[in-house]
Amino acid sequence: MSFQSLGLSEALLKAISKKGYNTPSPIQSKAIPPVLEGRDVLASAQTGTGKTAGFVLPMLQILSQKESLRNRPVRALILTPTRELAAQVFANVKEYGEFLDMRSAVIFGGVNQKSQVAKLREGVDVLVATPGRLIDLQNQGLLSLSKIDIFVLDEADRMLDMGFLRDIERIMKLIPSKRQNLMFSATFSKDIKKLAHGILNNPVQVEATPENTTVEAIAQKVYRVAKDKKTGLIIKLIQDGGWDQVLVFTRTKHGANKLCKKMISDGITAAAIHGNKSQGARTKALAGFKSGSVKVLVATDIAARGLDIPLLPHVVNFELPNISEDYVHRIGRTGRAGASGEAISLVSADETTFLRDIEKLVGERIPVEIMEGYEPDPNASTEPIKQGQGGRNRGRSSNSGRNSGGNSRSSGNSRSNSGRNKRSSNR
Structure with missing residues (x-):
């Protein structure tokens, strides 16, 4: 199996080659073809197996084959639970899309929103985001999700662990009902499978390894x-x-x-x-x-x-x-x-x-x-x-997720400010 055999474009193959990758990992070889076909995908893979490329590569190809809309509204949304993961995925999007006419941006809380808003105003095809900052900017009228073609929920189990269920449900109401959905994670609990049932449409389910196993190396x-x-x-x-x-x-x-x-x-x-x-x-x-x-x-x-x-x-x-x-x-x-x-x-x-x-x-x-x-x-x-x-609060309420971090915007009443300041400390 090679990346060429997966049906990826020359521009993507050139970027992959530049990174020194020759052979797709199991999750990449299993996930990329159905994503390219436009199918919804529910994928389980251990960390460190290359699952980010499993959705970023075919997503970029699909977007590049469509005509760019005027003003470049957000067409693909990748939702992640933490700032670090958002930054990592964004870096991958930029690397894999180096030879494509594609614009991307990342938004998360804990930092001033000014530079993020400026980037959005320039036009963005692919947006990587954490839930709190995404909802905050949308509430301010600084972001529209009405043109989303592809929605990716990365580390979905972590999302639930951090209490983001209500935020996810809220975001789902902001994006078009007709879209392609991809859900990737290292593990899938009953709660995750229940969430997938409410988001995915007749998904292809792929697993690179048995659930919850550790890497043999x-x-x-x-x-x-x-x-x-x-x-x-x-x-x-x-x-x-x-x-x-x-x-x-x-x-x-x-x-x-x-x-x-x-x-x-x-x-x-x-x-x-x-x-x-x-x-x-x-x-x-x-x-x-x-x-x-x-x-x-x-x-x-x-x-x-x-x-x-x-x-x-x-x-x-x-x-x-x-x-x-x-x-x-x-x-x-x-x-x-x-x-x-x-x-x-x-x-x-x-x-x-x-x-x-x-x-x-x-x-x-x-x-x-x-x-x-x-x-x-x-x-x-x-x-x-x-x-x-010393244990961690693993509640699944909206508040627990928001307390994991968000935006530090200072407008609004004092009660609203208090909530935002709490969120900005962690995400």
């Missing part, structure tokens, strides 16, 4: 450790192992900041990335991590999707997620594009239930080790961590 390991010895253990692993690039996940923003500060005090260059960080700080931290000037990036689950870091060798779960599927997304940051990677989890007694649930989800037992001097506490309770003690 990732070597997984668990260190059983006392809770108060986790920080010392992770610093030892990084220093003794000579690790130069490590993505570390914590359960809370406060935990990320605390761990980052301790690492810096021990001579390890580190930066934190989470919802309370400004977009500028998040961009700077990620850029430093990719360039190598920052050795350790400490993140909350907002970064579990959308971080595209080539050849990332190590992912560490400083704390296990209390939602098992998030484990798959976290460790999926390594072992990408066929490269090998290592995923290590530091597990204290109160995370035993989380570990059991993760192993049940992925269908395998993860090897366990104990390091001398960092042994688990034999007297510690195995009672699971309660939500108020």
